[in-house]
Amino acid sequence: MVPPSMGPSCHLPCSTAAGVLLWCISVCLTLHAVRAQSATFTSTVGGKEFTTFSFPTFDRSLMQLPTNLTFAGNSSVTQNTLQITPDSNSASGPDNFLVNQTGSVFLSSPFVLWASEPAGGRYVASFSTVFRINLYRANATNKGEGLAFVVASSNGGGSPPPGSHGGYLGLTNASTDGNAANGFAAVELDTVKQPYDLDDNHVGLDVNGVRSTHAAALTPFGIQLAPIDTTVNDGFYMVWVDYNGATRRVRAYMAKNGSRPGVAVLDAPLDLSTVLLGKRAYFGFSASTGVKYQFNCVRMWNMTVERLPDSSTASRSMSGWKLGAAVGVPCAVALAIGLLAGLYIRRKGKMVAGVTAVDLSAIPGMPREFDFRELKRGTNNFDKKMKLGQGGYGVVYRATVAGEGGRSMEVAVKQFSGANTKGQEDFLAELSIINRLRHRNLVKLIGWCHQNGVLLLVYDLMPNGSLDRHLFGRAGDAPSPTLSWEQRYKVAAGVASALNYLHHDYDHVVIHRDMKPSNIMLDAAFNARLGDFGLARALDADKTSYTDRAGLPGTLGYIAPECFHTGRATRESDVFGFGAVVLEIVCGRRNSCCHPAGCSQLLEEAWELHGAGSVLEAVDPRLAGAFDEAEAERLLLLGLACSHPNPGERPKAQAILQILTHSAPPPDVPPSRPAFMWPVVLVKGDEEMYTSGSSATCSTVMTSSLLR
Structure with missing residues (x-):
């Protein structure tokens, strides 16, 4: 558990901050042998507290009590994946095992999502989540029904509502659909067109029922849920859901890779304080099959939730979460790189410690560390003929290096002007920011090198050069x-x-x-x-x-x-x-x-x-x-x-x-x-x-x- 005082907004004494950073790295390194479970930490940013948890993968031990997750219906963990609906045929055949099924997986502990204000208003917490889904057709003909990310007043008491298969996505049923007593909101990814649906490939906002208050077709975005051709993982998508408690608005984004698009597939108003039956709510997933069926899977899940003052119950129950190797990628990198930025950017002009004081290669999630000799050879000893450009930071060279599978690839190598204080600050400043950014219109960082007193960043080569x-x-x-x-x-x-x-x-x-x-x-x-x-x-x-x-x-x-x-x-x-x-x-x-x-x-x-x-x-x-x-x-x-x-x-x-x-x-x-x-x-x-x-x-x- 990372102490709240060590959140990214704190200003620590130099020696303390460096010690925390090295402590973080040492924790990450000593946990590689532990099976990936989940990680959680609390941070303070701008006077607000946030809890972040991460499931970069899922282990079957999560189904053993006590655990961080509550499984209901036909949900399970198979092949390091949350199977929200059944994952394979049984001896009784698919018509008995995969048809008309429901399942849900919720966090076992709730969060307080709104609080009363002295003037009679309500303060609503914000949250942000990203998860990777795989909606997979069991055969080329059929798909059904869909999967939803859910914020609910209850985790279902261990069982989805009866009759909630088919188009009800495990959320409600024919007699309760639309009832305010349901107390849930969900972002649905729907693959079967019901009479009330937009089409069979859409995203929608569901409030207390499956007749979406807002919906958008996904085909114009180039997204096809549960596609026919699944030979190249076409059914895999990254999904981001951001909720702004101040503006009472929810946005959802989707992409094939880890770069969140600039345009949301869903942007809709949502006041959770008027939807939830109380101040506490559970986060999770729900899915169903009907007479047609598909596999509805979640392969990873990260989430950050704003903590309100009376969120102590959820905090205490989460403090016992198991720390595993998963802490490396989502948590330690953010914290370690954030501290690097704090140490070297905020303390401008004062070098707390040289780059060599921290083994950057030991921080999980860092891009590839290149050998200096390979980059020297790839640039022909940094030949002027290989120079692509020059600025106040230093020089950029074209280079040829070994890529995946031993195949050669061309890259751009940015050499900083020196390993002095300013050069190290510039190097760490750029590395700490660009390493965390993922967008199709940003230059992609491939790796870095710090050897022989030389600081280098390696980027994708842009064949058509610069705009100027x-x-x-x-x-x-x-x-x-x-x-x-x-x-x-x-x-x-x-x-x-x-x-x-x-x-x-x-x-x-x-x-x-x-x-x-x-x-x-x-x-x-x-x-x-x-x-x-x-x-x-x-x-x-x-x-x-x-x-x-x-x-x-x-x-x-x-x-x-x-x-x-x-x-x-x-x-x-x-x-x-x-x-x-x-x-x-x-x-x-x-x-x-x-x-x-x-x-x-x-x-x-x-x-x-x-x-x-x-x-x-x-x-x-x-x-x-x-x-x-x-x-x-x-x-x-x-x-x-x-x-x-x-x-x-x-x-x-x-x-x-x-x-x-x-x-x-x-x-x-x-x-x-x-x-x-x-x-x-x-x-x-x-x-x-x-x-x-x-x-x-x-x-x-x-x-x-x-x-x-």
């Missing part, structure tokens, strides 16, 4: 083909999706702090991959900004004007940088002549053309008119809106993504560029509110020390 080379070219490079309009729009949408993930969909708010074309890579299909997280910072839950005491980092033209006065990086300042990138994508020109008030020649000309009603004249002439005018205007208006001098007027990443996916109209932009106001920041809840201050115009005064 395609837009502007580089001295000494052969001219790149002009990006088509379709490619440009796809790049803008991809970067927006990555930004939305960092700002709103990841566990913590991540501020990138260096949005620019040279940090946007293009894969073989010209999909955008945001990279270079050396300046990125993850914020505590109660923070909305980050201040770097070492000075204002970033690149002129992409730094928001308020940053020169506040010295703080925020989500709004990231959006400003994104706006500059969008204008460059459309116009094919660099930001230039940059000033502290956020002015640039490109931005000024775009505002002037917009005011004159001829904004499309800003489009890159190299396209020779081969572009979609409506999309071009949408992008240009979005670029201007994101470049608004006053941060409170810029759209959030969620709205940006909606605009780019045509789910929302283009932003309403004033005809002329507003004056920059130096705002006074007021904090209200978790949002920053800006009040007007003195206005400022473009100034030519700038120090070269701000350039990277």
Whole structure:
């Protein structure tokens, strides 16, 4: 059990924090021989307590009492998987064993999910869960019925309701369906169309019954539950369910791999305080079969729940959970890497201990550790001819290394400028953040190396290089083909999706702090991959900004004007940088002549053309008119809106993504560029509110020390 005082938001003395980190690692190493069961720990973030538990796999010993899980109906554990409905035929045949069955698996202990407030309102806890499912057809003809993630007032007393097979998913039956006395809410993954269903492949929110209050088809997302072809694990999906107690809203996401998409498959209002019969609730899964059947399996399950003040009962019962090898991946990595970030990022300018003081390779869940000799050989001794790019952090090289199965693969090796204090801070800062991020529009970290005083990170190689080379070219490079309009729009949408993930969909708010074309890579299909997280910072839950005491980092033209006065990086300042990138994508020109008030020649000309009603004249002439005018205007208006001098007027990443996916109209932009106001920041809840201050115009005064 990790003591609450050691949660990710605490500020420990250097020696204590280092000791805790090494203690964590030693615990992980000594538990490898223990059979994987479950792990739980409590953390404090922004003054709020959270309990996290993890089942990276399931063991049959979980079915033995006493245990952390309560099994009911036909549920079981087979082959390290929760089988919510029967998993195989018996001697009596499938018609007797698999048809019209139900099962459920719940946590044995409840959580308090809401509490009364003095003013008569209700405070509702938030939670987030991720699990991997396998909905598998027993034959190519049939599938049925489905599986649900459930929040319920009761764990069923050890038995699903009678008659709850078929379309009732083990939750209710014909006589009780829709009754408020049921006291449950569920996210269903339904594979059979009932008369009240949308189709036979959808996700839905069920409240006290199986007639979903909100439902969405999964086919448009490229998701097929219980597919016919299961030869390549097509029935396996990752499912994320996030519940925000403050906004009373539930969102569900689905993907084939571990990268949560930027767009939810389900987004619906849900006030659990009005659904549950009391303040306590159980979490779990329920499933059923009907006259047609399938295997409904859960292969892993992680969950974090906000603890309310009277959650002591659940806390005490969970404190006895068995710690096994499972503590390594979901828990120790988060804690150890979080402490690394705390030790090396928050203590800027003061090196607590060298990288060698911690054996990074011993932390479970870390990416592959490369041998220095292999990377040296793969880069031809770091030959200049293998250089892909260079920045304030160091140099990036192309390399060929051994991949899975001994096959060679090309990678990008980022060499930090030195193993001194700053180099080690940059290395650990980037490693601690990018290692935990999973998104299709982020550059993927493959591994790392720290040998012979050299710090290296190894990334997927992006065959089409960086965006700036395609837009502007580089001295000494052969001219790149002009990006088509379709490619440009796809790049803008991809970067927006990555930004939305960092700002709103990841566990913590991540501020990138260096949005620019040279940090946007293009894969073989010209999909955008945001990279270079050396300046990125993850914020505590109660923070909305980050201040770097070492000075204002970033690149002129992409730094928001308020940053020169506040010295703080925020989500709004990231959006400003994104706006500059969008204008460059459309116009094919660099930001230039940059000033502290956020002015640039490109931005000024775009505002002037917009005011004159001829904004499309800003489009890159190299396209020779081969572009979609409506999309071009949408992008240009979005670029201007994101470049608004006053941060409170810029759209959030969620709205940006909606605009780019045509789910929302283009932003309403004033005809002329507003004056920059130096705002006074007021904090209200978790949002920053800006009040007007003195206005400022473009100034030519700038120090070269701000350039990277």
